[in-house]
Amino acid sequence: MEPVGIVRSCWPDRWGIPRQPGLAPSAWAELHLAPHVPTEALRGIEGYSHLWLTIQFHAVTHTRWTGRPPRLEGDRVGVFASRSPHRPSGIGLSLVRLASVDLGARVLHLRDHDLLDGTPVLDIKPYVSWCDAPVDARSGFAPAPPTPRPVFFDPGAWPLLDGREATARIIAETLAADPRQGRPGWKQMRVRVEDLDVHVRVDGEALVVENVVVWQGPR
Amino acid sequence: MEPVGIVRSCWPDRWGIPRQPGLAPSAWAELHLAPHVPTEALRGIEGYSHLWLTIQFHAVTHTRWTGRPPRLEGDRVGVFASRSPHRPSGIGLSLVRLASVDLGARVLHLRDHDLLDGTPVLDIKPYVSWCDAPVDARSGFAPAPPTPRPVFFDPGAWPLLDGREATARIIAETLAADPRQGRPGWKQMRVRVEDLDVHVRVDGEALVVENVVVWQGPR
Numbered sequence: 001m002e003p004v005g006i007v008r009s010c011w012p013d014r015w016g017i018p019r020q021p022g023l024a025p026s027a028w029a030e031l032h033l034a035p036h037v038p039t040e041a042l043r044g045i046e047g048y049s050h051l052w053l054t055i056q057f058h059a060v061t062h063t064r065w066t067g068r069p070p071r072l073e074g075d076r077v078g079v080f081a082s083r084s085p086h087r088p089s090g091i092g093l094s095l096v097r098l099a100s101v102d103l104g105a106r107v108l109h110l111r112d113h114d115l116l117d118g119t120p121v122l123d124i125k126p127y128v129s130w131c132d133a134p135v136d137a138r139s140g141f142a143p144a145p146p147t148p149r150p151v152f153f154d155p156g157a158w159p160l161l162d163g164r165e166a167t168a169r170i171i172a173e174t175l176a177a178d179p180r181q182g183r184p185g186w187k188q189m190r191v192r193v194e195d196l197d198v199h200v201r202v203d204g205e206a207l208v209v210e211n212v213v214v215w216q217g218p219r
Numbered sequence: 220m221e222p223v224g225i226v227r228s229c230w231p232d233r234w235g236i237p238r239q240p241g242l243a244p245s246a247w248a249e250l251h252l253a254p255h256v257p258t259e260a261l262r263g264i265e266g267y268s269h270l271w272l273t274i275q276f277h278a279v280t281h282t283r284w285t286g287r288p289p290r291l292e293g294d295r296v297g298v299f300a301s302r303s304p305h306r307p308s309g310i311g312l313s314l315v316r317l318a319s320v321d322l323g324a325r326v327l328h329l330r331d332h333d334l335l336d337g338t339p340v341l342d343i344k345p346y347v348s349w350c351d352a353p354v355d356a357r358s359g360f361a362p363a364p365p366t367p368r369p370v371f372f373d374p375g376a377w378p379l380l381d382g383r384e385a386t387a388r389i390i391a392e393t394l395a396a397d398p399r400q401g402r403p404g405w406k407q408m409r410v411r412v413e414d415l416d417v418h419v420r421v422d423g424e425a426l427v428v429e430n431v432v433v434w435q436g437p438r
Contacts, residue, residue, distance in 0.1 A: 001220075004299075004307055020350040037307070041284040044296035047359030051299075054273070054310055065260040077263035080223075080270075080343040088223055088256070089342040091273055093312070095351060112353075123308040124299040130364050131239040132314060133352035134331075140266030145349050 003120035016191030024173035050127035148176040222339035235410030243392035269346035367395040
């Protein structure tokens with residue numbers, strides 16, 4: 001199955017990405033159409049504020065039939081009762097906001113996403129409120145969004161973020177969604193945003209950015 | 220990509236199926252798990268009222284980059300601005316109601332669906348209100364559900380439906396969603412529901428069931 005596009009996003013590493021769309025409103029992504037896709041396939045798409053993307057979990061290498069979602073603190077549920085990326089199909093589903101369409105550049109600018117840089121997109125469908133949002137839905141063990149964590153920046157983290165307020169906002173929103181993912185014992189972690197490697201410590205309820213360095217590993 | 224299950228449904232023919240889930244609440248479907256899928260993959264799924272199914276449009280043989288949705292009466296939009304089944308990926312997305320789970324039989328009983336009998340299911344994901352239903356969404360050219368058509372049954376259609384009230388309700392709901400799909404010139408049509416072939420005529424705003432016979436073609 002040939003992808004119809006590839007995602008470029010502010011998150012170059014899957015670890016640390018908020019686990020649902022919409023938790024980091026400053027995060028950016030671009031969907032670049034594949035060369036074989038004509039732009040007429042997008043005609044009328046600007047009438048929709050949100051899109052469903054069918055994606056490949058290209059960085060996930062194995063399937064698990066059960067998993068431990070962050071909310072349940074150790075309890076296992078089936079893969080079909082969760083949004084775990086370790087799916088038998090390898091196919092993901094992501095609701096994103098369509099910010100703007102650049103037909104000349106063959107790019108859709110996206111917001112409110114949870115997409116890893118380099119993600120292949122298999123399909124794009126419009127979000128339609130009256131059939132996609134049942135009013136009487138019950139949402140199992142995840143009935144409400146997680147409470148955001150307080151986030152602070154140590155003075156040592158400032159130099160590289162000077163003049164990069166948008167990037168600092170993405171870092172703050174990424175951490176507010178708590179990248180620990182149900183591993184409450186973790187006291188130190190690193191997350192990547194754009195070209196930066198962000199060193200974080202846990203201080204009670206808060207996450208504190210201790211240092212920000214330019215990522216030195218492979219792109 | 221190996222399906223994780225197959226759908227059995229009241230609609231054995233894709234022509235005539237309501238084009239979005241939820242328009243025919245009496246319609247039934249069963250999702251039969253594939254032999255290689257352990258039932259533990261369903262653990263916790265009963266906590267959710269609705270599921271996203273990632274499906275194969277197995278009865279669709281070609282892709283179209285643009286199409287004419289029923290609402291627009293002839294205007295073309297891009298495939299990515301529509302829910303047309305003629306998608307480059309061949310992958311569909313369907314929101315269904317989970318009525319009950321029969322672990323012993325390895326079957327999920329579904330409602331409020333739009334699924335063709337025999338549809339391969341690639342993935343099952345829970346519907347989660349707080350991240351799947353953005354409150355500020357704009358829905359392009361399909362901002363509201365279609366107005367249901369009045370449906371009547373001629374006396375000639377009664378004999379086979381005697382004692383089959385559930386089937387008659389599915390027929391009525393299928394026709395109320397107007398299977399003409401933007402072809403207002405049509406005055407006669409046939410739709411299939413379960414083992415029946417339903418002969419219909421258009422009478423002004425109404426759809427009238429003239430005759431119901433047992434389907435004689437291949438299953």
